[in-house]
Amino acid sequence: MGRAPCCDKANVKKGPWSPEEDAKLKEFMEKFGTGGNWIVLPQKAGLKRCGKSCRLRWLNYLRPNIKHGEFTDEEDRIICTLYASIGSRWSVIASQLPGRTDNDIKNYWNTKLKKKLMGLINPLHQAKFSSSPFSASTQLLTQPLSQLYRDYNSFYNQAAPKSLSPIEAPQNFLYNFPLSTTQYCSSYYQQNQEGLVDLQYNFNPVKDNNNMLIFGGNDQASCSSSDGSCSQISYGNKDHVKQEEIVGQFQGLINSNNGFHNYGKNFNGDPIMSGLVNSQLQCDLEEVKQLISNGNDNINLLFNDENKTEKMGMYYF
DNA sequence: AATCCCGTCAACCGCGGTTAT
DNA sequence: GATAACCGCGGTTGACGGGAT
Numbered sequence: 496m497g498r499a500p501c502c503d504k505a506n507v508k509k510g511p512w513s514p515e516e517d518a519k520l521k522e523f524m525e526k527f528g529t530g531g532n533w534i535v536l537p538q539k540a541g542l543k544r545c546g547k548s549c550r551l552r553w554l555n556y557l558r559p560n561i562k563h564g565e566f567t568d569e570e571d572r573i574i575c576t577l578y579a580s581i582g583s584r585w586s587v588i589a590s591q592l593p594g595r596t597d598n599d600i601k602n603y604w605n606t607k608l609k610k611k612l613m614g615l616i617n618p619l620h621q622a623k624f625s626s627s628p629f630s631a632s633t634q635l636l637t638q639p640l641s642q643l644y645r646d647y648n649s650f651y652n653q654a655a656p657k658s659l660s661p662i663e664a665p666q667n668f669l670y671n672f673p674l675s676t677t678q679y680c681s682s683y684y685q686q687n688q689e690g691l692v693d694l695q696y697n698f699n700p701v702k703d704n705n706n707m708l709i710f711g712g713n714d715q716a717s718c719s720s721s722d723g724s725c726s727q728i729s730y731g732n733k734d735h736v737k738q739e740e741i742v743g744q745f746q747g748l749i750n751s752n753n754g755f756h757n758y759g760k761n762f763n764g765d766p767i768m769s770g771l772v773n774s775q776l777q778c779d780l781e782e783v784k785q786l787i788s789n790g791n792d793n794i795n796l797l798f799n800d801e802n803k804t805e806k807m808g809m810y811y812f
Numbered sequence: 813a814a815t816c817c818c819g820t821c822a823a824c825c826g827c828g829g830t831t832a833t
Numbered sequence: 834g835a836t837a838a839c840c841g842c843g844g845t846t847g848a849c850g851g852g853a854t
Contacts, residue, residue, distance in 0.1 A: 602821050
């Protein structure tokens with residue numbers, strides 16, 4: 496024998512909530528809280544609703560400190576970064592955005608943010624940067640990372656030096672990418688004496704023991720969740736690094752996404768980049784995700800100012 | 813003015829893990 | 834231990850409003 500049914504399914508109201516229902520629920524919650532049981536709440540509060548419906552209404556709309564309205568650029572950046580790292584775990588993403596609900600973020604992603612990103616990387620825009628050595632074609636690249644770095648600087652120093660402001664990103668940044676549910680790959684980037692970017696990488700069969708994703712160095716930002724079940728996410732120190740360093744990171748990330756197993760060094764000892772860089776950009780969701788993932792923390796480049804499209808083209812090739 | 817189309821978002825549905833009986 | 838509800842989550846739906854035709 497199990498429990499008694501939670502409610503009389505035939506006698507509960509469905510559909511949009513009326514202001515009167517909202518008022519009842521809000522008043523009850525403010526006086527008594529859930530009491531740890533959503534199922535009996537509607538009865539006590541005098542609502543002809545299923546407890547599940549009450550819970551949703553409260554969490555997504557009525558509870559205090561809910562933020563409605565436009566998402567900020569910073570919020571955009573966080574959503575993109577986390578989506579690239581952990582996928583559609585909206586509750587975890589929501590835990591990083593105080594006042595935002597998972598439902599809100601999910602809707603925002605599906606209706607706006609995803610399209611925004613796809614629009615930014617459309618072929619027309621690609622054409623604008625077709626002279627970039629990084630957007631030339633869909634091809635297999637096997638160049639030393641340092642050469643890519645030089646090419647990139649050479650190109651963009653001529654093309655648009657003024658629009659590239661210093662980029663905020665952690666230095667010596669440790670990225671963790673999910674390989675599977677039990678395996679993560681870490682890629683580690685540093686600037687060497689010549690100002691070029693070396694790449695170190697290793698495979699960690701140790702996903703987080705505590706469901707923790709680590710995005711950076713030593714400093715951590717705390718995380719809390721409305722339901723107490725949050726996965727923890729910490730960010731590293733936010734040293735400023737120069738554009739050149741970002742380039743190195745970015746190259747490495749592309750490589751990461753095109754197959755970790757191909758990672759390696761050439762005969763000269765230079766890290767090589769191997770894998771397809773797709774300039775056709777037929778953007779389905781997975782590809783948007785991949786593109787975000789390529790930029791990873793550098794996604795903040797997209798949300799810096801009015802010239803978002805301009806910057807997108809520069810950094811996504 | 814009527815209709816269609818599309819974007820938005822609140823709410824529902826169903827699943828998987830957990831918990832009470 | 835078995836059963837069935839609870840709970841939280843992510844995917845999907847459908848009502849609504851505004852713009853286009």
